[in-house]
Amino acid sequence: MVQEDLFKKIIAHSKEYGFIFPSSEIYDGLSAVYDYGQNGVELKNNIRRYWWESMVKLNENIVGIDAAIFMHPRTWEASGHVSAFNDPLIDNKDSKKRYRADQLIEDHLQKIDDKIQKEVDKAVQKFGASFDETKFRTTNPRVIENRQKYNEVHTRYISALENDDLKELYQIILDTEIVCPVSGTRNWTEVRKFNLMFSTQLGSVSEEANTIYLRPETAQGIFVNFLNVQKTGRMKIPFGIAQTGKAFRNEIVARQFILRMREFEQMEMQFFIKPGTEMEWYEYWKEKRMKWHKALGLGDNKYRFHDHEKLAHYANAACDIEFEYPIGFKEVEGIHSRTNFDLGNHEKFSGKKIQYFDTEANEGFTPYVIETSIGLDRMFFTVLSNAYVEEKVEWEGSAKEERVVLKLPPELAPVQLAILPLTKKDSLPEKAREILDRMKFDFNCQYEEKDSIGKRYRRQDAIGTPFCITVDHDTLQDNTVTIRYRDTLRQERVTIDRLPEIMGDKVSMKGLLKKL
DSSP, X not given: OOHHHHHHHHHHHHHHTTSEEETTGGGTOOTTOEEEOHHHHHHHHHHHHHHHXXXXXXXXXXXXXXXXXXXXXXXXXXXXXXXHXXXXXXEBTTTOOEEEHHHHHHHHHHHHHHHHHHHHHHHHHHHGGGOOHHHHHHHOHHHHHHHHHHHHHHHHHHHHHHTTOHHHHHHHHHHTTOOOTTTOOOOBOOOEEEEOOOEEEESSSTTTOEEEEXXXXXXXXXXXXXXHHHHHTTOOSSEEEEEEEEEEOOOSSXXXXXXXXXXXXXXXXXEEEOTTOHHHHHHHHHHHHHHHHHTTOSOGGGEEEEEOSSOOTTOSEEEEEEEEETTEEEEEEEEEEEETHHHHHHHHHHOOOOOEEETTTTEEEOOEEEEEEEEHHHHHHHHHHXXXXXXXXXXTTSOEEEEEEEOOOTTTOSOSEEEEESSSSTTHHHHXXXXXXXXXXXXXXXXXXXXXXXXXXXXXXXXXXXXXXXEOHHHHHHOEEEEEETTTOOEEEEEGGGHHHHHHHHHOHHHHHHTO
């Protein structure tokens, strides 16, 4: 299947089965804003719970907070967002479409890199086991030519970013003859800055109101509460503060479904450490966070690290964990060494001393920070897109038919158990509801009796339910039910009394957390 087609199918499936709806759809929607449906909110809550418990429950030196969305406007001056939170904007005069200039250039560089990889892939097929990739990359004329083009553009691009040179970004787009994906023309405006923060008014009368901002990140709520948490929790460095919550960015180009939205949710942890130890902790959290992702079993080969070529104003090291989506590798989480920029600036702008006193060393200092920042919505799409499978299966000995199934990790599935009476008569519904009433306190269950058992299985497959419990006439005689496994279609007969134990082992968050 063409990857772009797969991407569209996943979006359509997510709406059809109650995962994600366009916001305000009856009014034709609102660009890049989405609502989570009945199945989507359960999956989202389970992902959030997995992150929260892995951070706060499993680490004695990490605690959580929930800071307000509205913050004093000086917060964003201190953090650098008022002056530096900008993207380079460019418009195509023919299509009237708006783009980020840096993304246009990065897409161009990626195309060159893809050409190089294509040459390498062809050579691998041609020469097989005897192929020397290193030698090929340094001797093949086409590879050398494309690598030279890449390096020339890349060098100019990095220099322009580091010097905040908008004219040079514009000139690179002209020199490389980058065209608008919609109009196919090179009729561009000049590049200009665009601040990503949403502003609003705080106050009852507009003339007297103060301008404040919807937070573009959750991290600052942690930094301004550093001393509150440290003192009341008697925390000793190293320690971390975790938080989940909404953030808002007025994106120039909000696209690619929930991968880039104007209202989104972050899961962030700021880990406070002694200056000089940041690189050690940076590597520690890189490894720790990659292990968290891989524990879900989505495929180790689908992850990679990508080091930042241009560091943010607050960082001395930064990388992304990228996941291979149907549309290519995209960032899902960032790990940053933020130095002491944030605490130092909040001390400067507030006039309040924000330091940690080490009683053993008898000295005070401004802690350095390692940040792990993951987009909950992006993580949602990571799990959803990887789970979507179209496959042919054999139903009860009949000819093979195609089914669409979401092979979600059982611990994250919105419905963990479906309780299905074989028919709507002969006391089977009553028995099925007895089982439901017993299991619903420990598991997210769904009862369904409409349509044939085969159609109900298909519906449960489509929402990712890992296990179906079928109640039939034998159940009334011997108190046994059939467990039907989503991924293998295997069926197992067990007694009702064993269900809590069997299901607990298979869908409990405990098993997932133990992998960490």
